Amino acid sequence: MTKQRIGRSVLAATSAVLVATALAAGCTSDNGPESEDGVITVTFAASTFGDPGRGPALLDLLDEFNKSQDRIRVAAAAVPFPTFGQTVLTQMGSGLGPDLIRFDMPEFAAASEAGLLAPLDELIDVSQYNLHQQPDKFMFYDGVRYGIIFEASNYALFYNADLIPEPPKTYEEFFQIAKDLTNGDTYGLAFRQTEAEMAGVWQDIFNYVYGFGGAWSDGKNLTINNPKNLEGLLKYQELYDANVIPRGADAATFRRMFAEGKVGMEINNGGYVTATRGQNPDLNFSVAPIPFPVRAQGAILAPITINAASPAKEAAAEFITWVLQPENQVKLQEILGASSVATVTQRSAESLAETPFLTVFDELTDTSLPHVVLGFEAKTPEIRQVVVENVIAALQGTIDMKTALDRAQEQALALVS
C-alpha cells in the first residue's frame, strides 16, 4: 500500500469515527421532555449559575429538588452571562429555549410583551404564600402574571469599614469621603461608565436619578430630562470629573479592587455581599443606606419565568412551587446572600450574627424600584441604550449633561411612538 492509500484510508476512518462521535454526542435532542424512564427534564437558565460563589450552591438546591421526587429533573441550561439576554431571547423567539428562565427586568418586560412567557396564575396558586407586595407588583404585564420573584436585591452603599469608620449620611459627606480617600492608586468610589457595560451603567445611574427625586417616567409620559434627573446625573458627572473613581475600569476589576481595599465605597446590590466575601474573606466591610436626599433606589428584581413554548410547563411550575415552600425560601435566601426572595422570610440568628448589616438590605425592599421605565417596561432596553449613550457622551465631555438628557428624551420619544 502506498503512503497515499494509507493516508486516505486513515483520513476516511478518522472522519467516520468523528462524525459518529459527534452524532452520538449530539443526539440529545429528543422530541418530548420525557426520556425513556419517564423522567421529565426541565432546563433552567440563570446567570447566577456562573457566579463562583453562588452558582455551585444553587446547583445543590436543584439537586435537592431532584432528590425530593423522581418524576422531574431540573438541570442548569448552558447560557453564559455575557450574552445571556440575547442568547435566550433568540432561542425563545424561534420557539425554543430553556423551560425556566431567571430574567432581569428589562428582558422580562420585553419577553412578556412578545408573548414568549407562560401566564403563571393557571399553573401556580400564589395566594397561599406571603409574598413581598412591592416587588411582586412588577411581575405583571397587561394584568397577567408572568413571573414570580426569584431574587430581589436592593442597592445600598458598601464601604470599607477600615478606611471609613462612619458611613456618610448626606451626599456632601459622601463626596468628601470619596475625595479624601482618593490617593495614588486608591480610589474613594467606583461605578461603571463605559458602553461596554451599558446595562451596568443604567443600573448605577438609576440610584442617582431616583435618589435625588427624579424618575424616568411618571407612568404615562417619559420624563427623561426632568430637572431632578439632571440634578442627580450632574452629581454622577461631578464624581467622574473629580477623578475619585478608577476610570475605564470595568465592574469585575473595580470590585476586585474593593476586595483588596483599593476602592473605598461602592453602591451595589445585596447579591454582591457573597461575592465580596468570596474574593476576600478578611475584608472588613459594611453596608449603609445610600446617602442621597430621597430614599429611593434601584433593585435587581429577577423573576423566574416559564417559557411559553416549553413542553414541560407543569413540571416547571412544580419546581417553582417547591421553591416557594417556606423552608426552601429560607434555603434560597441563604444561597443568594443579602437578597430577598419572593416571600417574607425570617433570617436565622446565625446569619444575622455573621452579617449584621443584612437588615439594612431587608429594610430597603419597600423603597426599591426595578430598573425599568414605568409604563414603558417592554421598551426599557431601547430607552436604556439611548439614555446611557447620551450620558456617557456627557461624561466624556462631548456634550453637557442637560443637552444629553434633552437628546435622550427626544430619541426615546421617537422610539416609543
Next chain:
Amino acid sequence: MSVLEQISEPRSEARRRGHNLRRRSPLGSRWTPYLFLAPGAIFILVFQAVPLVQEVYLSFTRTSLLNPTRSRWVGFDNYVKIFSDDDFHRTLFTAIIYVIACVVGAVGSGLVVALLLDKGFRGRGVARALVTVPWAAPGIAVALIATWMFNNQYGIVNRFLNAVGLGLPGGAILDSPRYALPAILVTTIWQLFPFTSVVLLSALQSVPQDLTEAATMDGAGRWATFREVTWQVIKPVVGLLALLMTIWSLRRFELIWLMTKGGPVGATKTLVIDLYSQAFDSRELGTAAAIGMVGVIISLMVITASRFVARAAEKEGIR
C-alpha cells in the same frame, strides 16, 4: 490564473481555453466537473445562500428578534432611516478606517513574518508554531487579557508607557475616544498576522527554488530577486489575501464587541457593531439586516474595484 485575473478575463478567452481542455480529455464525461462541484456547492447554498436571501428580505421589513416570523413590509424605510442618521455616517467612516488599517497591517506584517520564516534555521518549526499563538487564542480570552493589559490604572501597557515617559492622560486607552480605535487595531492585527503569515508562507514555499537560485547566480541582488521572481509568484496570493482580509474586516466583531462595544461615544463603532446592537439590543432585525446589506454592498464594490484594477494592470502589460 489568479482569482483576480479569472474574474476579469473576458468570457470568450475562457471558453476558448476550456474547449481545448475538454476536447483533449479522453474521458469526456460532461458530468465530472459537476460531480466535483456538487457536494461543496450544495453545502454552501444551503447554509449560506438561503439565509442570506432571507436577510435581504428582512432588510425591507420591520421584524422583532422576539417574533422573527412576523414581519411587516416597510420597503426602503430601514435604509432611509439609517442613512439619514448622522451617527451612521461616522460608523461608515470608522468601518472604512478599520478595514484599511487591518488589511495593510495584517498583510504587511504577515509578509514580513513569512519572509523571516522562509529560510531555514534551528528551531524554525517551533518558531512557526509559536507564531500561530495569537490566532489560536480564543476571542474571549484575547479580549479579556487585552482589556486588562490596557487597564487605565494597572495595565502593563500603561505601566510601560509611564516608565518610558510616554504616559497617557489618566491612562485612558479603551475609554478614550482618541486611543480606543488604535488599541483595538493593534489587538486585531496581533490576532490576524499569524493567518496572513501562514498563507503567505505556504505561497513562498511554492516559489521554485531553481528560479531563485538562477537569479542569484545571474548576479541579482536580494531585492531584485524578490521583485522579479518571488513577488511574481506570490502576487496572486497576496491579491487574494488582501481581498479576503478586506471582506473579512468588514465583518470582524468579537473583539470590538467584548472590549468596547463600539464606544466610547461611537469611536469604535463599525458597521457590524451597529448591526449586532440593532439586532440584539434594540431587537430590530429589519434595521440590522439593512445595515448588513450596506456592508455586503461595500464588499461588492471592493471586489468590483479590484476587478477593474486587475484588468487595468493587465492591459498596461504590468505582469
Next chain:
Amino acid sequence: MRRFQISHTLRILAVLVVLGIAVFPLYWMVVTALSTNADLFADKPRLVPDFSQIGVFFDALAEGKVGGWLRNSLVVAVGTTVLSVGLGIPLGYALSRFSFRGKALTTLVLLFTQMPPEALLVVPLFALFRRYNLLDSLVGLIFVNSAFVLPIVALILKGAIDGIPRELEEAGRVDGARPLAILTRINVPLIAPSIAATAVISFFHAWNEYVFAVTFIFTPAIQPASVGIANFIGELGTPIQTVMAVAFMFTLPAVLFYLFAQKYVVAGMTAGAVKG
C-alpha cells in the same frame, strides 16, 4: 561569508522579536492566572509568574468541565477541518481545471459568501437548524462552520492548483487515469503546503467560533470551550485567574495542532509524491 552571517543573525533577532510580540499576551495570561488579587493591584507589577499559585490550573481542571469543553471543541474543530478540506479539494480542483457554465460567477459567489457577518445569519440559520433537527448538536456546528470556511478553502486550493502546470496532469491523462486519480495522485501531493494551510484555517475558525456555538447549543455537556470560558464571566465577578488559566489551556491544543499539521501532514504527503 560574513555578509551571510550578519543577515542570518539579524534574521534570528527579528524572529525573536516577532515571537516575543506573538507570545507575550499568552505569557501575560499565565502571569495573571498565577497572580493573587493583591499582586494585580500592587504598586509594582508582577512580571514573572508565581508558581506557588499553580493550584489555579488544577482547580480549574478539577471542576471537571474543562476537559469536556476541550473535547467538544476538538470534535467540532476536527470535524470542520475534515469536512471543509474534504469538500474543498474537489471544489478547488474543479474551479481550477474545468470549464463550465457560470464558472466566473461561482468564484464571485464564493467570495460573496465571505461578506455577511455571522451575526446577520444567526436568526435565519436558527430557524433552518430547527427544521432539520440540527440544534443542540455538535454536528450542526460542524456544518455551519464548514459552510463558512469552505469557500476560502476552495479559493486558496484553487489558487494553489492554478500554480501547477497542466503538463504534469497530461502525463497521467495520457496514461488513461480518471480525473479523481489525477487529482489525488498528482495534484494533492504538490499542493500539500496549501492543504495544510487550509486545514489550519478551518481548525482555528471552528476552534474559536462563539456566536453560533452559544446560540445553537443548549446542553452544558456539549458546550465547546469557546462558550465554556464565557461561563466564568459572572454577573457579580469574574475570577480572572481561573479564566486566564482556562484560556491558556484552551490555546495550547490549537497551537499543538499547528505543529502536527505542518510537520506530519506535509511530510506524509510529500513523501508519497516523491515515491510516486
